[in-house]
Amino acid sequence: MMQQQSSPLTLLTLKRKENKQITLFTSLAQLTTSSQVCQQYFHTRQILPMKSHEESFDNFLLYTLHLGPCWYESKDSSIQRLANRISTHPLLGIRQFNDQTNATWKSLISINLPQHSFLKDHKIQDAILFPAVAYLELATTACHQLLSSKEDDQQQPTIIFEDVNFIKALILNEHELMEVFTQIIMPMREWYIIFCNQDNLNKYSLNKFTLHAQGKIEIDSKQQKSLTIPNIWTTQHIPSAYEHLPARAYPYASSFEKIKTLRGTSTTIISQLSNHNNNCSSYYLLHPYLVLLPSIETIFLPVHIQKLIYSNKIKTKMNQSTNVEVRGNYHDNICGTSHEEI
Structure with a gap:
């Protein structure tokens, strides 16, 4: 569980009468898309705040979770994620x-x-x-x-x-x-x-x-x-x-x-x-x-x-x-x- 004073973010690992895999992956999806987590990540590395923190990351998507052993990424989701990559400077890298x-x-x-x-x-x-x-x-x-x-x-x-x-x-x-x-x-x-x-x-x-x-x-x-x-x-x-x-x-x-x-x-x-x-x-x-x-x-x-x-x-x-x-x-x-x- 992660909490901040303003608005807590609760990440569940187990939920009664729910599939364990779905509960866990749903919490992970919330973690990758939470603006609070992004802000805390930038703060620990002393990076100036930006208008949109998500611009520095790939666009993480909330995937449809299935009752199976694998959590997969669809072809359309992969194309959308790769299309959002920021071009890099030829020398800076x-x-x-x-x-x-x-x-x-x-x-x-x-x-x-x-x-x-x-x-x-x-x-x-x-x-x-x-x-x-x-x-x-x-x-x-x-x-x-x-x-x-x-x-x-x-x-x-x-x-x-x-x-x-x-x-x-x-x-x-x-x-x-x-x-x-x-x-x-x-x-x-x-x-x-x-x-x-x-x-x-x-x-x-x-x-x-x-x-x-x-x-x-x-x-x-x-x-x-x-x-x-x-x-x-x-x-x-x-x-x-x-x-x-x-x-x-x-x-x-x-x-x-x-x-x-x-x-x-x-x-x-x-x-x-x-x-x-x-x-x-x-x-x-x-x-x-x-x-x-x-x-x-x-x-x-x-x-x-x-x-x-x-x-x-x-x-x-x-x-x-x-x-x-x-x-x-x-x-x-x-x-x-x-x-x-x-």
């Missing part, structure tokens, strides 16, 4: 609800899959590396899902990351499936991107997980002002900006050549990006090719970002845009911002 006190997502990444094949284009010194902005994409999307209780056409809270550190590169290859976990420390204070090595787990090694990136989270309900800077320099011919990349051990392919305009000062860069050719563009909040453009003279890999400000997408019938401001450094000497339009 599926949220793990079992045995998790903090919000955690698990993703299986393989560059042989169509939704992950664009990662093959991110090559640095003959190695396929998981892009730095892909880590930011994972953390931003996770926070966005936790804050997704508002209507799509309303202004969402601004997501701010501070003190972002890229600790270790994640090397991808065609013969290995990568198991990546994204974890948000509730109530939305920090985020971690962790790689789980199954080989080490099978060998009972203590090195079960590798931390690749982490950062602190701040949620701001106030609308951020867009950054404006005077034009000291402007690149008119964008293809020429990519010509030096192969010589600097950055043989990027077309998936990571999306800059439309580039301008800035000696300390600040503003760019406009295009994602028309990305089949998964509707899933992404950031693009996994957002900030990786190395210097002409030397090669830099991002190791730290001081601050990233993400102003959520505002959807209208004719326009969709994202404003992203990044204040950071590539070994303490570069920072930039970007603006994307579709």
Whole structure:
């Protein structure tokens, strides 16, 4: 029996002159469809309340119970249940609800899959590396899902990351499936991107997980002002900006050549990006090719970002845009911002 102060929920296991199996399964059906149980489940995992808790679960149905040894699901019920599944982000994967006190997502990444094949284009010194902005994409999307209780056409809270550190590169290859976990420390204070090595787990090694990136989270309900800077320099011919990349051990392919305009000062860069050719563009909040453009003279890999400000997408019938401001450094000497339009 489960009780709450407002309205008790009684689940019977035995009932006089009733079939034991029917009584038990009826109670289980009430348990899976009870809003009280859903609310308590979300509360224990520190998840923000949503307008409809049932959106996070499959639509559990009250089946017709028969006097038989099996409790079966009809074909129509199965189709209806599977049709209600929420589509998952290509990189973030599926949220793990079992045995998790903090919000955690698990993703299986393989560059042989169509939704992950664009990662093959991110090559640095003959190695396929998981892009730095892909880590930011994972953390931003996770926070966005936790804050997704508002209507799509309303202004969402601004997501701010501070003190972002890229600790270790994640090397991808065609013969290995990568198991990546994204974890948000509730109530939305920090985020971690962790790689789980199954080989080490099978060998009972203590090195079960590798931390690749982490950062602190701040949620701001106030609308951020867009950054404006005077034009000291402007690149008119964008293809020429990519010509030096192969010589600097950055043989990027077309998936990571999306800059439309580039301008800035000696300390600040503003760019406009295009994602028309990305089949998964509707899933992404950031693009996994957002900030990786190395210097002409030397090669830099991002190791730290001081601050990233993400102003959520505002959807209208004719326009969709994202404003992203990044204040950071590539070994303490570069920072930039970007603006994307579709």
